[in-house]
Amino acid sequence: xxxxxxxxxxxxxxxxxxxxxIRRPHRVVASGLVWVLPLLVFIGVGFNLxxxxxxxxxxxxxxSGGFTLANYVDFATSKIYLTVVLRTGRxxxxxxxxxxxxxxxxxxxxxxxxxxxxxxxLGIIVTSFWVSILVRTYAWIVVLGNxxxxxxxxxxxxxxDKPIPFLYNEVGVTIGMVxxxxxxxxxxxxxxxxxxxxxxxxxAYTLGASSGQFFRRIFFPxxxxxxxxxxxxxxxxxxxxxxxxAILGGGKVPLIANMLDILINQFPRWNLAAAISxxxxxxxxxxxxxxxxxxxxx
Amino acid sequence: xxxxxMERREASVAGSALATVAVAVLLFLALPIIIxxxxxxxxxxxxxxxxxxFSLRWYESFFGDPQWIEAGINSVIIGxxxxxxxxxxxxxxxxxxxxxxxxGRTLLESNFIAPMVLPPVIVAVAFYIFFAKLGxxxxxxxxxxxxxxxxTPYVVLxxxxxxxxxxxxxxxxxxxxxxxxxxxxxxxxxxxxxPSAAAAWLFAFVISFDEVVVTLFVSGTxxxxxxxxxxxxxxxxxxxxxxxxxxxxxxxxxAVALAAWLTRGTNTVSGSRRS
Numbered sequence: 147x148x149x150x151x152x153x154x155x156x157x158x159x160x161x162x163x164x165x166x167x168i169r170r171p172h173r174v175v176a177s178g179l180v181w182v183l184p185l186l187v188f189i190g191v192g193f194n195l196x197x198x199x200x201x202x203x204x205x206x207x208x209x210s211g212g213f214t215l216a217n218y219v220d221f222a223t224s225k226i227y228l229t230v231v232l233r234t235g236r237x238x239x240x241x242x243x244x245x246x247x248x249x250x251x252x253x254x255x256x257x258x259x260x261x262x263x264x265x266x267x268l269g270i271i272v273t274s275f276w277v278s279i280l281v282r283t284y285a286w287i288v289v290l291g292n293x294x295x296x297x298x299x300x301x302x303x304x305x306x307d308k309p310i311p312f313l314y315n316e317v318g319v320t321i322g323m324v325x326x327x328x329x330x331x332x333x334x335x336x337x338x339x340x341x342x343x344x345x346x347x348x349x350a351y352t353l354g355a356s357s358g359q360f361f362r363r364i365f366f367p368x369x370x371x372x373x374x375x376x377x378x379x380x381x382x383x384x385x386x387x388x389x390x391x392a393i394l395g396g397g398k399v400p401l402i403a404n405m406l407d408i409l410i411n412q413f414p415r416w417n418l419a420a421a422i423s424x425x426x427x428x429x430x431x432x433x434x435x436x437x438x439x440x441x442x443x444x
Numbered sequence: 445x446x447x448x449x450m451e452r453r454e455a456s457v458a459g460s461a462l463a464t465v466a467v468a469v470l471l472f473l474a475l476p477i478i479i480x481x482x483x484x485x486x487x488x489x490x491x492x493x494x495x496x497x498f499s500l501r502w503y504e505s506f507f508g509d510p511q512w513i514e515a516g517i518n519s520v521i522i523g524x525x526x527x528x529x530x531x532x533x534x535x536x537x538x539x540x541x542x543x544x545x546x547x548g549r550t551l552l553e554s555n556f557i558a559p560m561v562l563p564p565v566i567v568a569v570a571f572y573i574f575f576a577k578l579g580x581x582x583x584x585x586x587x588x589x590x591x592x593x594x595x596t597p598y599v600v601l602x603x604x605x606x607x608x609x610x611x612x613x614x615x616x617x618x619x620x621x622x623x624x625x626x627x628x629x630x631x632x633x634x635x636x637x638x639p640s641a642a643a644a645w646l647f648a649f650v651i652s653f654d655e656v657v658v659t660l661f662v663s664g665t666x667x668x669x670x671x672x673x674x675x676x677x678x679x680x681x682x683x684x685x686x687x688x689x690x691x692x693x694x695x696x697x698x699a700v701a702l703a704a705w706l707t708r709g710t711n712t713v714s715g716s717r718r719s
Contacts, residue, residue, distance in 0.1 A: 178539070178544010178549075179540065181543075184533050184536055184537070185534060185600075189559075189593065193593045196574035199570070199573055199577065251465045251469070252465070270474050273700075276699075281476060284685055284686075285475065285476030285479050285480045288681075289479055295479075295493050328472075328473060383563070385563065386562075387563075403563065406568075406569055416573055419569055423566050426565075426566055427566050430562060
């Protein structure tokens with residue numbers, strides 16, 4: 147290319163540039179649909195279709211193969227399933243409450259740390275978050291077992307003379323679930339707390355508020371939507387928990403997810419399992435909508 | 445004592461109570477790692493803490509067990525293939541979602557994120573029924589596809605962020621200078637989002653490598669590391685698991701630190717580019 151042609155091209159481009167910036171920014175691809183198509187097909191076939199099939203199967207009678215609502219009726223009326231559902235609700239509520247009660251103070255404390263202190267605390271939380279759930283659950287067997295550290299300490303101190311059973315009951319399951327789910331509460335809560343204008347504190351103090359008053363009347367109300375949102379998030383995650391109840395509950399504390407496993411893998415009642423999955427799915431989506439609503443308020 | 449002094453005293457008492465609670469909670473979070481890592485080097489036959497002596501026997505028993513090695517190889521193959529599929533499909537889709545202008549974009553995005561949001565057990569039941577009906581339950585490729593579905597949301601989220609952070613005007617300049625769309629993508633956009641893509645791939649790999657519930661439901665006879673761990677944990681307590689757990693902890697920390705470092709790289713790159 148000659149220099150002249152190069153120069154002509156550059157000037158042409160210079161003229162072209164302003165018009166390009168005037169165009170609406172995300173109009174670069176007139177139809178982005180083409181780009182989305184491969185994933186749409188993949189997710190459509192590999193994810194949406196299985197879910198739709200599950201929904202269809204929940205409405206099929208296992209024996210006759212005809213349309214029925216019996217699977218849902220079975221689930222709603224049987225006492226066994228009701229027990230598991232109630233237990234799941236109770237555990238999920240306890241876990242979310244404990245997470246809120248211990249997570250909020252930690253997140254609040256972190257906002258007052260030095261930059262290095264915040265990084266250190268975040269490092270612990272993020273590390274714990276990314277360590278395999280199996281590893282964390284496994285550790286609790288060692289910690290909470292009859293010959294575990296907690297029981298040996300309690301006995302050494304003389305608080306109890308025989309080991310307290312922490313494992314294979316709701317206590318152990320709850321402790322394990324709190325450990326796994328706490329980061330899900332801490333990380334968004336801490337992020338929301340950092341969003342709060344730091345100038346509010348000196349402002350409140352200048353107007354005569356004590357630090358307690360500042361917390362009660364300004365900081366806490368401002369972080370309440372975030373706390374509610376993270377509470378709902380942890381609750382949703384607890385509802386579908388499988389690993390921790392299976393291992394720390396030792397089969398004695400089945401939650402809905404473990405019940406689904408039994409219905410699928412032990413006595414094949416796929417249609418009932420499908421119906422329970424769909425109920426759990428609808429419940430999850432409804433709660434997720436609540437979570438999004440609360441999150442938008444923060 | 446003056447009111448102000450009293451108030452300060454109360455505040456400091458409240459402050460130290462808060463600090464105590466906070467440190468205790470951090471300790472609670474870190475406890476599994478604090479316990480498992482030293483125990484993996486224990487010489488004791490049973491799980492005892494603190495360990496009575498140092499030994500590498502549990503690492504030897506892991507690396508000497510063909511079933512663990514088989515599980516490890518499967519985990520790596522499934523992780524590499526599924527995260528590569530997720531990266532390819534997810535990145536292309538992220539480009540369409542960020543730069544495209546069509547109706548139902550947010551709806552599609554929610555659909556792509558859904559596998560991450562739904563409880564794994566629901567996805568597991570759905571896969572189980574679907575694969576069983578198709579007659580591919582326990583099929584290796586089906587297992588890879590299932591993992592790819594689960595890893596996709598992470599890629600879509602991370603790559604959307606990366607593409608959004610890349611100045612669209614640079615793309616427009618390339619196009620007005622006569623580059624074709626493909627040239628622009630391969631020579632302008634892609635080189636700039638490589639670190640994010642690497643991070644997204646790592647996240648997807650970790651997600652697949654850690655996945656238990658769906659794997660338990662659909663893998664048939666194929667073993668993966670988490671699946672074999674789960675089976676062993678339900679049956680008995682085997683100290684070999686401490687060694688694997690420690691290796692997994694190390695692996696997760698390295699992978700996530702690497703991913704964090706890589707994405708930090710993009711921010712600096714795009715930041716310096718803009719200035």
